[in-house]
Amino acid sequence: MGVVSSIGMNVEENLQSLKTSKTGLCFTQFLDSIHKHELPVCEIPLDDDALAERLGLSVSDGYTRTSLLGLLAVKEALASAGISDMKSATTALISSTTVGGMRNTEVIYHELLSPNLREEYINFLNSHDLGESTERIADYFGVKDFVTTISTACSSSANAIILGARLIKHGIVDRAICGGTDTLSKFTINGFNSLMILDKEHSRPFDDSRVGLNLGEGAGYIILESEALVKKENKKILAELTGYSNTNDAFHQTASSPEGNGAFMAMSEALEMSGLSNSDISYINVHGTATPNNDVSEGRAMHRLFGDALPKFSSTKPFTGHTLAACGGIEAVYAILAIQHSLIFPSLNFKNKMNEVDIAPQTTLLENYEVNHVLSNSFGFGGNNTSIIISKA
Amino acid sequence: MxxxxxxxxxxxxxxxxxxxxxxxxxxxxxxxxxxxxxxxxxxxxxxxxxxxxxxxxxxxxxxxxxxxxxxxxxxxxxxxxxxxxxxxxxxxxxxxxxxxxxxxxxxxxxxxxxxxxxxxxxxxxxxxxxxxxxxxxxxxxxxxxxxxxxxxxxxxxxxxxxxxxxxxxxxxxxxxxxxxxxxxxxxxxxxxxxxxxxxxxxxxxxxxxxxxxxxSNKNEHTYGEVKDVKMCYKPNEEELLEALSKFLKKNNLEIKDIDIYLTGLNGDVTQDRIYYRSINELMKDTPVAWFKHLCGDYYTAGSFGLWVAAQICKRQEAPAILMLDGASPKKPIKNILLYNHYRNINHSFYLIQS
Amino acid sequence: MEDLKLKLKEQIIEALNLEGMSPAEIDDAAPMFGEGLGLDSIDALELIVLLEKNYSIRIEDPKDGRAIFESINTMAAYIQSKQIA
Missing domain, CATH: 3.40.47.10 (Thiolase/Chalcone synthase)
Known part of the structure; x- marks a missing residue:
């Protein structure tokens, strides 16, 4: 597994931040936006050149920030899985992003359109689409067997994990690198702002006073391997993916249904696949964006499914911000950390229960808590709902 | 099964x-x-x-x-x-x-x-x-x-x-x-x-x-059957030809069984070279068709190609506008091999059967 | 006030792309959301943009929109109250 986010440039740094309640919230250093002193974000405190340097690359070769973050996280993931030779097994790269090269496009858009394009931008003429960053990652590490990109808004990288599992199940590949990468951009900040769901303060998931989310950036990837490959190579297993489901709320273009029907179905189907009962779930890493709509919808769905026996749950979004396509991958890494270190991470900024549903997240770090099965939710625009279950191996 | x-x-x-x-x-x-x-x-x-x-x-x-x-x-x-x-x-x-x-x-x-x-x-x-x-x-x-x-x-x-x-x-x-x-x-x-x-x-x-x-149900609405699809990322010519022959073999077919070879030829000399290599070497006795003069090129043009193939299967005819060099398909039209690539990066084979 | 309402209806028809509708067909008192015009939460956000663009009125909390956008009457009254103030 590998992760970069505003709370750390690798898994270990992320873990330390999660344990010490250190959030990535700040005002942007790198985005030239009129909202830069007004809307806080969770930004990685390195500019593109500094990120590229860590990879031995040069930005002028056309590496977008999205590619660079993805490369860093995949690099760590491959190292942690002990993979140096891509040819040792058929390998898929399934990456995801919502805005691809937009961060770079928006800065030079008028340049790109002008007849006198400056030399330094030539390599960015074909870097806008969402497949581009995936191919940069594939080429850097030499992945050739299977390469694709998913974009289903905020559930994207959880869906990448589902596809990876299914490709392995169908024998198409032995191994899949699954996750997502997204960067902060003026485009997304203004987009979410036009929907009036950004909080000027630190976001407060599941709190009655919540008004919206904080955006973040990052990348998170996990590597799935078939049982046969793991046995053959005698590999150490970090965790097992035991259930997954993707459903559609079919309620509204952006909003979730008030009863959380899609979320309820996704969680129930994932549970059913895993063969676990409700009481087996030790922890739910909720989507928990802190928008008024999401948290009620998700909360009601959890309440419906688990009743009064609701497992410990928390949203890690106040740490990382909402990283859009990356959040499912990042939170899958956090789920594995919770299992490995017997921890439940706190849901920051929670004070009072929502009026609509009588539930409260875990607000402090819980240590020495045996975590066997984590349910991780990722819900997005277009009614897209994904739940995955990660279990102790 | x-x-x-x-x-x-x-x-x-x-x-x-x-x-x-x-x-x-x-x-x-x-x-x-x-x-x-x-x-x-x-x-x-x-x-x-x-x-x-x-x-x-x-x-x-x-x-x-x-x-x-x-x-x-x-x-x-x-x-x-x-x-x-x-x-x-x-x-x-x-x-x-x-x-x-x-x-x-x-x-x-x-x-x-x-x-x-x-x-x-x-x-x-x-x-x-x-x-x-x-x-x-x-x-x-x-x-x-x-x-x-x-x-x-x-x-x-x-x-x-x-x-x-x-x-x-x-x-x-x-x-x-x-x-x-x-x-x-x-x-x-x-x-x-x-x-x-x-x-x-x-x-x-x-x-x-x-x-x-x-x-999964065959009925009066059925146009044809999709047997298989295979993607190849940035293959060199050898890898590509090998992928094609593996693809056919996996589906128990030989080149002579292909009744129409439907290609993504798009008129770009640098891109089309790749199709011509397979046309000249492997498919020299197979009728060749194309479709991008009708829909233009775009990332998902393969889906238009699949529509073409499905229609051909059902109607058992391929309009002359599709056929290259005045070729006519072998009849009955049973196997259509669709090969498309986008800028020599994303290559794909589809096999469609009537 | 009548002038304002007419203008407002024209602006709403344009902003929300209510194709084929004329200002006369919109009842001043009818609810704009749900039953009446059938608008939804995204339209409410578009109306907030409309107020800012055409009347320089900013609504900070989307929840405030509900009462203001109840009907053409309430919306016009709100604009007038802001302009006098």
Whole structure:
């Protein structure tokens, strides 16, 4: 597994931040936006050149920030899985992003359109689409067997994990690198702002006073391997993916249904696949964006499914911000950390229960808590709902 | 046992008369620009007035095409919806982006942002038919539609009966300007039907919304059967030919069994070289067909190719406009091999059987 | 006030792309959301943009929109109250 986010440039740094309640919230250093002193974000405190340097690359070769973050996280993931030779097994790269090269496009858009394009931008003429960053990652590490990109808004990288599992199940590949990468951009900040769901303060998931989310950036990837490959190579297993489901709320273009029907179905189907009962779930890493709509919808769905026996749950979004396509991958890494270190991470900024549903997240770090099965939710625009279950191996 | 996968419904909006017509390319339209648009359908017949008012053109195209494909197959609600697109809703993306840059980030309309999301199409189709099932969107260049097809085929092996898939991309002036700078498109005016006579780089930029209802049931709606699909990422020539021969072998076929070799020839001399190599070496006795002179080139043009193949299977005829060098298909038309690639990066083989 | 309402209806028809509708067809007192015009939460956000663009009125909390956008009457009254103030 590998992760970069505003709370750390690798898994270990992320873990330390999660344990010490250190959030990535700040005002942007790198985005030239009129909202830069007004809307806080969770930004990685390195500019593109500094990120590229860590990879031995040069930005002028056309590496977008999205590619660079993805490369860093995949690099760590491959190292942690002990993979140096891509040819040792058929390998898929399934990456995801919502805005691809937009961060770079928006800065030079008028340049790109002008007849006198400056030399330094030539390599960015074909870097806008969402497949581009995936191919940069594939080429850097030499992945050739299977390469694709998913974009289903905020559930994207959880869906990448589902596809990876299914490709392995169908024998198409032995191994899949699954996750997502997204960067902060003026485009997304203004987009979410036009929907009036950004909080000027630190976001407060599941709190009655919540008004919206904080955006973040990052990348998170996990590597799935078939049982046969793991046995053959005698590999150490970090965790097992035991259930997954993707459903559609079919309620509204952006909003979730008030009863959380899609979320309820996704969680129930994932549970059913895993063969676990409700009481087996030790922890739910909720989507928990802190928008008024999401948290009620998700909360009601959890309440419906688990009743009064609701497992410990928390949203890690106040740490990382909402990283859009990356959040499912990042939170899958956090789920594995919770299992490995017997921890439940706190849901920051929670004070009072929502009026609509009588539930409260875990607000402090819980240590020495045996975590066997984590349910991780990722819900997005277009009614897209994904739940995955990660279990102790 | 392996579950056969049938194409039971088609809904295609393209630069040709492919929607709401009985015939199969009976009146082909020749374009003379390097930028061609799909023919608008009577969208209001497919979408109710409350929904349509907010929709961008690509949303109208895709929803109409998706509904048509389901109607054609007699299916009201599929068991999964999977869409693929290289650029997604690029027009709304550009609209919001330009507004943001020109209005200095003030007073921005949320609608364009909301609809700029790549999965707004698949989400909207689900919303429209109240489909709570699996809903995915692939956005990987020349693999966008092919991954959708593969995913659908996997689901049908797992027991889903009816899966709606679609490939869509729209043209936009700004995007055309940008990609023109990297020689994606021809600089000179070109007669589309003579595209292969040009000896220059670049193709013609097209668009389309091409939806299909795949089913595990063979019935009166069935056009043909999708046997297999295979993607190859950045193969060299040897790897490519090896992949092709493996693909045929896996499906128990030899080259002589292929009745039509349907290619993605696009008139760009540097890109077409790759097709000609296989045509000259392996497929020299196989009738060759092409389709990009009809729909233009775009990331998901393969979905138009699959529509062509499905129609040929059902009708057992291939209009002359499709055939290269006056060839005629071997009859009966049983096996169609579709080979397409996008800029020599994303290569794909499809095998379709009648 | 009548002038304002007419202008407002024209602006709403344009902003929300209410194709084929004329100002006369919109009842001043009818609810704009749900039953009446059938608008939804995204339209409410578009109306907030409309107020800012055409009347320089900013609504910070989307929840405030509900009462203001109840009907053409309430919306016009709100604009007038802001302009006098």
């Amino acid at each position: 392996k579950q056969p996968i049938y194409i039971n419904g088609l809904g295609v909006i393209s630069p040709q008369k492919t929607f709401d017509v009985e015939g199969f390319l009976t009146e082909p339209i020749e374009y003379h620009e390097n930028y061609i648009l799909a023919l608008d359908a009577a969208y209001k017949e497919y979408i109710n007035p409350v929904q349509i008012r907010r929709m961008s053109r690509i949303l109208k195209m895709t929803l109409s095409a998706a509904k048509k494909a389901m109607q054609d197959a007699g299916i009201e609600k599929p068991d999964a919806i999977i869409a693929g697109s290289g650029y997604g809703c690029i027009d709304d993306t550009e609209k919001f982006l330009l507004n943001m840059l020109d209005n200095k980030e003030m007073m921005l309309n949320p609608t364009a942002f909301m609809q700029s999301t790549h999965n707004s199409v698949a989400g909207m189709v689900a919303l429209n038919v109240k489909c709570n099932a699996y809903n995915f969107t692939y956005v990987h260049r020349g693999f966008s539609f092919e991954t959708s097809l593969l995913d659908a085929m996997m689901w049908m092996q797992e027991g889903k009966e009816n899966v709606l898939i679609g490939g869509f991309d729209e043209n936009s002036v700004n995007h055309h300007t940008v990609t023109n700078k990297i020689d994606f498109w021809k600089k000179e005016k070109v007669d589309a039907f003579d595209l292969l006579k040009t000896k220059t780089i670049g193709s013609i930029s097209g668009e389309g919304a091409n939806f299909m209802l795949l089913s």
